[in-house]
Amino acid sequence: MELQLLLLFMVLAAIVAVEIDDLLSSVIAVGAVGLGLSLAFLILKAPDLAITQLVVEILCLIILIRATIKKDLPLIRNGRWLFNTISTLLFIVFFLIFAYFALKELPRFGVPLMRVAQEYIQNGMQKTGATNLVASIILDFRGYDTLGEATVLFTAVMGVLAVMRKIGRLKNER
Amino acid sequence: MKDNQQKGMSLIVKTITRLTVGLILLYGIYIVLHGHLTPGGGFAGGVIIALSFIHLMLAYGKETALKKLFQTLTSVLESMGAVMFLTIAVLGFLGGYFFLNFFLNKGRSFELFSAGIIPLCNIAISLKVGAGLFAIFVALVLFRSLGEKK
Numbered sequence: 045m046e047l048q049l050l051l052l053f054m055v056l057a058a059i060v061a062v063e064i065d066d067l068l069s070s071v072i073a074v075g076a077v078g079l080g081l082s083l084a085f086l087i088l089k090a091p092d093l094a095i096t097q098l099v100v101e102i103l104c105l106i107i108l109i110r111a112t113i114k115k116d117l118p119l120i121r122n123g124r125w126l127f128n129t130i131s132t133l134l135f136i137v138f139f140l141i142f143a144y145f146a147l148k149e150l151p152r153f154g155v156p157l158m159r160v161a162q163e164y165i166q167n168g169m170q171k172t173g174a175t176n177l178v179a180s181i182i183l184d185f186r187g188y189d190t191l192g193e194a195t196v197l198f199t200a201v202m203g204v205l206a207v208m209r210k211i212g213r214l215k216n217e218r
Numbered sequence: 219m220k221d222n223q224q225k226g227m228s229l230i231v232k233t234i235t236r237l238t239v240g241l242i243l244l245y246g247i248y249i250v251l252h253g254h255l256t257p258g259g260g261f262a263g264g265v266i267i268a269l270s271f272i273h274l275m276l277a278y279g280k281e282t283a284l285k286k287l288f289q290t291l292t293s294v295l296e297s298m299g300a301v302m303f304l305t306i307a308v309l310g311f312l313g314g315y316f317f318l319n320f321f322l323n324k325g326r327s328f329e330l331f332s333a334g335i336i337p338l339c340n341i342a343i344s345l346k347v348g349a350g351l352f353a354i355f356v357a358l359v360l361f362r363s364l365g366e367k368k
Contacts (some may be wrong), residue, residue: 091257095249106272107355136306174254174333181337182259190306190339194346198300201350207295208357 047087068109075105092178182214227277235277242270246348253340254333260343266347273357282360292353299346306335306342 054077060074078101085094151157158165164181174180182190246266253259275284331337 062266074320080289092259092262095258096262096265097322099262100271101267103272103351103355106269106276110276110355110359172336174336175328176254176256176259177337178257179254179259179336179340180333183254184334187339188308190343191303194300194303194343197347197350198296201353203294205357208360 050080050084050087054084071105071108074108075101078104092176159198231277234274239270239273242266242273246270248342250344251330251337254336255330260340261347263340264344264347265351267344268351268355271348271352274360275355275359280356284356289353289356292349292356295349296346296353298351299342299344302342303339303346306338310335323352 047083057073057076057080060076061070061077064070078097082094082098082101085091085097164185165177168180168185169175172180172184193195226232246263246269248263249258249266250263253263
């Protein structure tokens with residue numbers, strides 16, 4: 045029941061974020077969606093994800109407000125609204141049709157298959173010695189995936205630092 | 219002193235920041251070091267550590283924060299975290315395969331020094347994530363486009 049209320053709140057906040065005129069209010073509404081997602085993770089008993097979601101949401105809000113909104117952002121308002129609305133509706137219809145066929149194959153909510161995961165849950169603590177099972181999975185059993193994720197973040201930071209660097213701009217000014 | 223007060227936010231914000239920023243940094247370090255015992259881990263703890271520096275930068279202006287942690291140092295720390303993580307992964311080849319949990323059986327479970335390489339990986343990831351996100355924030359804030367006045 046709480047989960048449905050939270051989902052309703054998140055959908056409403058997302059609609060507000062899309063429809064509102066002021067850019068700052070829109071960013072704050074996006075933050076409300078993230079807070080609702082964090083609470084939903086907490087209700088679904090995933091505290092690791094809840095902590096990460098909350099913290100990353102705060103960081104994204106700060107970056108959006110402090111670093112992006114102060115620069116001038118062109119706001120495209122009028123234009124091809126008919127085309128945009130029709131294409132959005134078409135996308136939603138296609139998505140729902142494919143989701144109907146795809147989601148039928150999934151196991152029911154709360155009844156996972158647990159073929160490999162059963163082994164991790166039963167023997168994870170003896171095999172790794174870590175009492176936080178999530179840490180033992182992401183850093184031991186699935187360490188290779190974490191290495192890939194770390195590479196993604198590293199590449200993103202390098203890209204931002206390369207695009208936003210000072211040296212090339214100074215040369216251009218001379 | 220006077221021009222120090224000009225930068226950043228008001229006196230109230232600065233006082234609250236002075237009281238809380240150390241606690242936020244300490245909480246981030248706690249989340250990282252206890253990542254294998256309690257919820258949390260390297261990623262969340264690293265973001266909290268980056269947020270403590272961002273907090274300092276928002277309240278006191280960019281000079282004070284960059285005096286504590288320069289921009290080049292953030293790049294060095296981030297690369298160091300990445301190399302450390304990769305080194306821990308490759309050291310597993312000594313025993314046979316990638317990401318082998320060497321020195322596993324030193325220390326008992328439910329204690330701080332346990333679980334083999336998992337705390338070390340947490341520390342490496344937190345260095346990488348914290349320094350990297352702070353570097354992104356600094357780069358985005360200090361960035362000025364060509365037309366803007368200095």
